[in-house]
Amino acid sequence: MLNMKNVSKIYRTDTVETHALREFSLTVEEGEFVSVTGPSGSGKTTFLNIAGLLEDLSDGTYELDGRDISKLNDKERSRVRNEKIGFIFQSFNLIPELNIFDNVDVPLRYRGFNAAERKRRIEQSIEMVGLGSRMQHLPAQLSGGQQQRVAIARALAGEPRFLLADEPTGNLDSQMADSVLDLLAEINAAGTTIIMVTHELGLADRARRNIFVRDGQVSDNAPELHLASMAAG
Amino acid sequence: MFRYYLKLGTLSIRANPMLSALMVAAIAVGIGACMTIFTVRHVMSGNPIESKNDQLYHVQVDNWNPDDPYDEPDGAPVQVTYVDAKALFDAGRAFRQTTSFKTSRVVQPDGEDARPYQEDARATTADFFPMFEVPFLYGAAWDRSSDETQDHVVVLSRELNEKLYGGEDSVGRTLMLNDAAYRVSGVLDTWNPVPKYYDVNNNPFEAPAQLFLPFSLAIASGFDNNGNTSCWKPIEEGSGREGFLASECIWIQMWVELQNASAKQDYMDFLNAYVEEQKLLGRFPRPLNNHLRTPEEWMKYNEVVDEDVDVLLGLAILFLVVCLLNTIGLLLAKAMRRAKDTSLRRALGASRAELFKQHVIEAGMIGVAGGALGVVMTWFGLRGIENIFIEYEFIQHLVRMDWSMVALAVVLAIASALGAALYPTWRTCNITPASHLRLQ
Numbered sequence A: 001m002l003n004m005k006n007v008s009k010i011y012r013t014d015t016v017e018t019h020a021l022r023e024f025s026l027t028v029e030e031g032e033f034v035s036v037t038g039p040s041g042s043g044k045t046t047f048l049n050i051a052g053l054l055e056d057l058s059d060g061t062y063e064l065d066g067r068d069i070s071k072l073n074d075k076e077r078s079r080v081r082n083e084k085i086g087f088i089f090q091s092f093n094l095i096p097e098l099n100i101f102d103n104v105d106v107p108l109r110y111r112g113f114n115a116a117e118r119k120r121r122i123e124q125s126i127e128m129v130g131l132g133s134r135m136q137h138l139p140a141q142l143s144g145g146q147q148q149r150v151a152i153a154r155a156l157a158g159e160p161r162f163l164l165a166d167e168p169t170g171n172l173d174s175q176m177a178d179s180v181l182d183l184l185a186e187i188n189a190a191g192t193t194i195i196m197v198t199h200e201l202g203l204a205d206r207a208r209r210n211i212f213v214r215d216g217q218v219s220d221n222a223p224e225l226h227l228a229s230m231a232a233g
Numbered sequence B: 001m002f003r004y005y006l007k008l009g010t011l012s013i014r015a016n017p018m019l020s021a022l023m024v025a026a027i028a029v030g031i032g033a034c035m036t037i038f039t040v041r042h043v044m045s046g047n048p049i050e051s052k053n054d055q056l057y058h059v060q061v062d063n064w065n066p067d068d069p070y071d072e073p074d075g076a077p078v079q080v081t082y083v084d085a086k087a088l089f090d091a092g093r094a095f096r097q098t099t100s101f102k103t104s105r106v107v108q109p110d111g112e113d114a115r116p117y118q119e120d121a122r123a124t125t126a127d128f129f130p131m132f133e134v135p136f137l138y139g140a141a142w143d144r145s146s147d148e149t150q151d152h153v154v155v156l157s158r159e160l161n162e163k164l165y166g167g168e169d170s171v172g173r174t175l176m177l178n179d180a181a182y183r184v185s186g187v188l189d190t191w192n193p194v195p196k197y198y199d200v201n202n203n204p205f206e207a208p209a210q211l212f213l214p215f216s217l218a219i220a221s222g223f224d225n226n227g228n229t230s231c232w233k234p235i236e237e238g239s240g241r242e243g244f245l246a247s248e249c250i251w252i253q254m255w256v257e258l259q260n261a262s263a264k265q266d267y268m269d270f271l272n273a274y275v276e277e278q279k280l281l282g283r284f285p286r287p288l289n290n291h292l293r294t295p296e297e298w299m300k301y302n303e304v305v306d307e308d309v310d311v312l313l314g315l316a317i318l319f320l321v322v323c324l325l326n327t328i329g330l331l332l333a334k335a336m337r338r339a340k341d342t343s344l345r346r347a348l349g350a351s352r353a354e355l356f357k358q359h360v361i362e363a364g365m366i367g368v369a370g371g372a373l374g375v376v377m378t379w380f381g382l383r384g385i386e387n388i389f390i391e392y393e394f395i396q397h398l399v400r401m402d403w404s405m406v407a408l409a410v411v412l413a414i415a416s417a418l419g420a421a422l423y424p425t426w427r428t429c430n431i432t433p434a435s436h437l438r439l440q
């Protein structure tokens, strides 16, 4: 479903050019659970942002479900983000003024569902992450693990086919991290494709496939882990 | 989505109470300043007799000094002499015609120890009332015949009738004015045209007269003129009242009602013929220079709205612009604060267009609040003007704010807020979705 060929991303400031990704190529099939590891600054987040249409690429091609992303306008990209992709961030990124219910509601509003449909989906996804009794709470009234569950509920409410997670457990203790991973595995078992960036090798191991990124490229020499399978050439 | 954005707007305003309050205040102060001056200008430039504007005409004939025009370069005098007023009135060539001047009478209220006092009066003719659509509460104007017979009849203002007779129907009662007995023929309903278009030579913003008396009687009884008098030729010495009436001094306002364009043309021809005839008698030494002006033209000609008011309005608008620049700054600060919220919404699927709508609606809410507070500010502004000019009675009539002004204030405030929001919103909508979500 995801197909990147020779993608590069250059950040330019007045004085420096940073090649965050160079000749980055990767194919991910429908239903996979892929973990991405690599040293700090190697380009993992950049890859996820491009995969999630949050950033433009500088060079190369990116096809999602067979559609060339660079040909989409803002409205179409927003629509793809909204309908096909769910995001989970390391820092949760909940909106502090909105309660749990309304936070999960945000992507559904842009989707244009009616009120009944939204309510059904919100309640269902909040129940799924085990926070059914907390719908009226504000994010600040929840623990970190609970906040990340809300973020997962928000990502899932729209039933995306593609879940992108950037260090989803980075701010959680290991016990909570495990339960979040259990949740992701469950979601993946139900058919959702997942790409998860992590620097904890133990967690990466739970994915069905691991990719190691170094210097903005997919590297063949994944230390200590099973070999990253390079798809497209 | 509209209601959703209203909710988001409310939340955002509540989350930034200080910034929001400053923005509302900036808009309100700017709107208040603009609307205060604008209201004053609006009232000053109104035409209270708009419905008959194409039928009423102020009469000007140029009897002035051959070597020195009344108004450079060739303006005709703004009032007429008694000689011309009488001749033109007696000719009766218009559908209706009226001559009038400002005077005063001493009123002697009923009752033993009631003290007499002076009231503003207008000496005029019977046609004055129907011409200017003056509303009557009781009775009616005097008959046209009284314009010739010098009857002692009087029409009272509603205010004076309340003062003298407690608001009762006083038609037929006798009122003592300067020791002469007058029969009350009618009582006006509230009538307060601003500006006082029928006599702009004498302060167009003063309150209208309390008493109306026949012109012929006023002339015959030698009532003083309390309005402006201008002369270019010395009055024959020792000729007294007769000499003044026969002089080239101007002091009377003359209006005619002409029902259509051909009637107007006919009357103009008549005026020209009249002046040509007078020229043969040695009067009217200047070239033909007669004018018939509608109330609107007349007020414009006399610059009823002072240029200073326009300057003030310009300053007020400038002030509003400064307030809006301030608002733009505040909005930018607010946009910075919420960049993270914005980029998150982008990530979750909001298109630029949706974000634009969200922020425009929020700006609109600030605008509505600014407009509402602006109306209050305007009210205070007008009270302030009233207090500054407390000694000028006319100001009291100026400082009314009607619903159209309130609506205008709110619309202007919303437009201002939206205008101010354009640039900050554009900036917001162009935030790259990922830019504020990287936090490692």
Ligand SMILES: Nc1ncnc2c1ncn2[C@@H]1O[C@H](COP(=O)(O)OP(=O)(O)OP(=O)(O)O)[C@@H](O)[C@H]1O
Residues within 6 Å of the ligand: A011, A012, A018, A019, A020, A038, A039, A040, A041, A042, A043, A044, A045, A046, A047, A199, B440
């Ligand atoms: N907005 C930006 N402007 C300039 N340079 C950037 C920007 N974002 C990222 N970079 C640079 O791009 C490179 C890749 O960054 P990226 O965030 O993708 O790394 P990462 O693999 O996610 O690292 P980490 O494990 O620390 O999160 C880094 O050198 C970083 O400094």
Ligand SMILES: [Mg+2]
Residues within 6 Å of the ligand: A044, A045, A046, B440
């Ligand atoms: Mg990263």
